[in-house]
Amino acid sequence: MVNWKLILSIAKTHLLTKVKQTSIAALGVTFGIGAYITLVCFMTGLNTMLDNLILNQTPHIHIYNEIKPSKTQPIDLYDELQNSLNIVHSVKPKITQKKIHNALPIMDYLTNNENVMAVLPQIETQIFYIAGSIEIGGNITGIDPIAEATHFNLNNNIIEGSAEDLNVTDNSIILGVGIADRMSLKVGDRVQLSPLDGGLFPLKIVGIFQSGIADIDAIQSFTNIKTIQQILGKPKNYITDINVKLTDIKNAPEMAKQIEKQFDLRAIDIQTANAQFETGTTIRNLITYAVSITLLIVAGFGIYNILNMLIYEKMNDIAILKATGFSGRDVKLIFMSQAMIIGFLGGVLGLLIGLGLTSFIGTLPFNTEALPTIETYPINLNPLFFVIGFSFAMISTFLAGYLPSKRAEKIDPVKIIRGQ
Numbered sequence: 001m002v003n004w005k006l007i008l009s010i011a012k013t014h015l016l017t018k019v020k021q022t023s024i025a026a027l028g029v030t031f032g033i034g035a036y037i038t039l040v041c042f043m044t045g046l047n048t049m050l051d052n053l054i055l056n057q058t059p060h061i062h063i064y065n066e067i068k069p070s071k072t073q074p075i076d077l078y079d080e081l082q083n084s085l086n087i088v089h090s091v092k093p094k095i096t097q098k099k100i101h102n103a104l105p106i107m108d109y110l111t112n113n114e115n116v117m118a119v120l121p122q123i124e125t126q127i128f129y130i131a132g133s134i135e136i137g138g139n140i141t142g143i144d145p146i147a148e149a150t151h152f153n154l155n156n157n158i159i160e161g162s163a164e165d166l167n168v169t170d171n172s173i174i175l176g177v178g179i180a181d182r183m184s185l186k187v188g189d190r191v192q193l194s195p196l197d198g199g200l201f202p203l204k205i206v207g208i209f210q211s212g213i214a215d216i217d218a219i220q221s222f223t224n225i226k227t228i229q230q231i232l233g234k235p236k237n238y239i240t241d242i243n244v245k246l247t248d249i250k251n252a253p254e255m256a257k258q259i260e261k262q263f264d265l266r267a268i269d270i271q272t273a274n275a276q277f278e279t280g281t282t283i284r285n286l287i288t289y290a291v292s293i294t295l296l297i298v299a300g301f302g303i304y305n306i307l308n309m310l311i312y313e314k315m316n317d318i319a320i321l322k323a324t325g326f327s328g329r330d331v332k333l334i335f336m337s338q339a340m341i342i343g344f345l346g347g348v349l350g351l352l353i354g355l356g357l358t359s360f361i362g363t364l365p366f367n368t369e370a371l372p373t374i375e376t377y378p379i380n381l382n383p384l385f386f387v388i389g390f391s392f393a394m395i396s397t398f399l400a401g402y403l404p405s406k407r408a409e410k411i412d413p414v415k416i417i418r419g420q
Contacts, residue, residue: 011337029346032299033389036292037354043288045380058270059243060252065100066266103239115251118151122241123228130192131183138219142228151245160187161207174207178218201231300396308404318411328409339401347393
């Protein structure tokens with residue numbers, strides 16, 4: 001039966017007699033775990049922030065009427081040429097309307113689907129912004145402000161005003177920061193809009209938004225659906241786009257295909273629309289975890305080297321222990337205990353240092369024009385990271401101590417004493 005009290009007492013004595021080496025070994029674990037926690041919490045927090053900027057503002061499925069060339073050309077209607085090779089040059093897109101036919105019944109149908117969280121209508125059109133003698137071309141999107149704020153975090157990009165102001169104020173507009181700067185406009189001013197078919201419509205500015213993409217902020221604005229329908233002179237069922245948010249984003253590709261087949265409309269799922277972004281996220285995550293694991297492995301090698309040297313220096317002690325009746329297994333447990341104590345102390349200190357550093361980083365100001373609503377650096381204090389870090393500290397110290405302790409178990413005390 002193992003006398004753990006005696007074994008731990010001897011292990012403690014060995015560690016305290018070599019405080020410098022013990023401290024170095026523990027610090028190797030501490031800084032390895034601390035660096036791992038800091039890096040993985042910061043990098044995953046940054047990746048989560050970037051993902052949310054895209055995923056929270058992008059519909060899971062975007063439905064619209066695609067303008068494309070007709071698959072059937074007039075020459076294909078001649079029966080005499082059915083078995084011939086017909087080549088048509090300079091094919092033009094067929095005349096079609098941007099409006100989605102039967103948009104309201106389609107929205108009702110999608111709303112009743114158990115996989116659908118929200119269905120939001122939109123109207124997109126090109127217009128001219130006019131303020132005094134200044135005239136700038138751009139885009140305006142008619143939206144349901146409250147629904148957009150609820151499901152796609154519209155308020156996160158509004159730096160002045162809010163989506164609620166757009167909802168309660170008649171003939172109002174939220175202007176892109178680029179347009180506002182170029183036309184010297186601010187909240188409370190009025191800007192005149194002219195659609196492509198002519199006419200002037202004055203709208204009150206109730207908000208300024210900034211997406212972080214200068215090219216978009218220089219042309220884009222938002223108003224409510226009722227206002228844009230009045231500007232375009234269209235009826236209440238005039239809808240050009242439908243955005244769908246699902247309960248499970250994984251269902252988006254399959255459902256998009258079903259919508260295209262069922263309604264003869266173009267449906268783009270979020271994975272297809274953001275394929276390049278997802279590739280970048282995957283690569284960033286791989287780099288983060290690769291560097292983190294490398295830090296932990298380096299810490300493990302440091303422990304191994306120190307324990308290996310400690311055993312060589314303790315040859316006399318090992319010989320005496322065996323000569324006084326300790327078995328090879330007892331000697332192995334003594335050195336394994338030392339490794340686990342070092343791993344435990346270093347792991348706990350590493351977690352505290354990692355928590356302190358990540359908390360400090362989370363308080364640092366993060367000022368950038370591209371992300372005006374984010375005030376501090378993003379961090380992700382996922383408890384799983386701390387569990388993984390501490391577990392690796394214990395596992396790495398166990399493995400680092402096992403091989404040297406195995407060697408100590410096989411030492412012949414007679415050879416050591418004779419060598420003296």
